[in-house]
Amino acid sequence: MKSIYLIGFMGSGKTSVAKRLSEVLHVSLIDTDDLIEETYQTTIANIFAKSGEKTFRDYETDILRKTPIKDRIISTGGGIIERQENIDWLKSNGIVIYLQTSWQEIVHRLKDDSARPIWNNEQRDKKKMLEKRDIKYKETADYIIITDGKTPEMIVNELITLIK
Ligand code: S3P
Numbered sequence: 001m002k003s004i005y006l007i008g009f010m011g012s013g014k015t016s017v018a019k020r021l022s023e024v025l026h027v028s029l030i031d032t033d034d035l036i037e038e039t040y041q042t043t044i045a046n047i048f049a050k051s052g053e054k055t056f057r058d059y060e061t062d063i064l065r066k067t068p069i070k071d072r073i074i075s076t077g078g079g080i081i082e083r084q085e086n087i088d089w090l091k092s093n094g095i096v097i098y099l100q101t102s103w104q105e106i107v108h109r110l111k112d113d114s115a116r117p118i119w120n121n122e123q124r125d126k127k128k129m130l131e132k133r134d135i136k137y138k139e140t141a142d143y144i145i146i147t148d149g150k151t152p153e154m155i156v157n158e159l160i161t162l163i164k
Pocket of ligand 1: 008010011014033077078080116117118
């Protein structure tokens, strides 16, 4: 099986859906953010604070290319599509699923989140970012699943039907 890459904005449920999907399909799970933290022995927040976003994006691109393109469920960071080379890589190597989530739902899910550096930006900027990224997520994805009002189980069931 080609690896399944989950893409989508912060708060779209990539991590929970990836966990559930890996249990149901009995396929190992990789989270690119976790892999960055393990590889560089620091937190994402620290990388942003000490080395800046560009360094984080360099790490992210490097880690993405090292993910196995077979037999894995891979949850990616919300900004993975910020680099065209990542879009190209994902399109040619994986089955890409976009978990599409509305702005209202994202705000609701992340209201108390302070761990994500990008989520600390101005509300108006983040909303614009979602609108811009939505185009790129769509361009990259093989399949799109709307997640609003759905549990990870519901999303996984939908996903399995789609990729069959
Ligand atoms: C980011 C999303 C985060 C993480 C980093 C940057 C982004 O991942 O990669 O904080 O640019 O949207 P999640 O989408 O898992 O929150």
